Amino acid sequence: MYNISDLETFIAVVENKGVLAAAREQGLSPATVSHRLSKLERELSTVLVFRDSRRVRLSPAGEVFYTCVGAIIEALHDAEHSIGARSSTVSGLLRVTMPPWIFSKYVMPKLSEFESEYPQLKLDFLITDHFINVVDDAQDVAIRVGQLNDSGMLSRKIVNNSRVLCAAPSYINKQGMPSNLTELAAHY
Incomplete structure (x- = not known):
């Protein structure tokens, strides 16, 4: 199943006109961006973008999906902002x-x-x-x-x-000095 991060990555690829630029904007590796995009296409069972080594171009399904998802992501960010979730x-x-x-x-x-x-x-x-x-x-x-x-x-x-255990000399004279944790536990 895809998630919001996958949708945001798709939007970034479209708006930055490529995987490398989207990766830079999102602070991700190009491989991660490409993986998210492929996962999204696999989940939707459609091609969203046509890509070659120099550029990406939206498929007809990608154009529809971009329009709808862009509005949804924007509404989600507005909702987060209105409750202070994205406030700095x-x-x-x-x-x-x-x-x-x-x-x-x-x-x-x-x-x-x-x-x-x-x-x-x-x-x-x-x-x-x-x-x-x-x-x-x-x-x-x-x-x-x-x-x-x-x-x-x-x-x-x-x-x-840090803690320091202390005892009065009169206590030690009466109860004895513990030499290990087991003996110390007996003093409790």
Whole structure:
């Protein structure tokens, strides 16, 4: 099945009058553009463009398809623009949940600078030590510590978080100094 990218590539080939120029415009390899065009023609069971080494020319079916698809792609881009999806300005509401210590240590020191850089973005923080389900609690982003258990979520490491374990000398005298992780777990 073809997709929107295939249709956009077809439009680019027609409007740039060739595969090489369309590839440059889309930031793709000429082979990828040619593959997308061939896939589209195969799915539609028709020839859309006649091509030789120097130029492309629309077939009669290609002319009809170009007119219809061009209007559809333009309407789709207009719809995306009207909801801000293609806007280069970062705006809207961003809901973020995180533990309090992350907020105070990492976010607060940079918050003023961030808000100055993105004045049209509203931030709504849910600061809690409790695990928040991103979907159920309508959060856009969750800042977590440790391994991500839910493989359905996307993750990106944003900072190293070094920890130091400390104990009072009186505790060590009473409980003993653990020499490995198993012994340390027994202290919990």
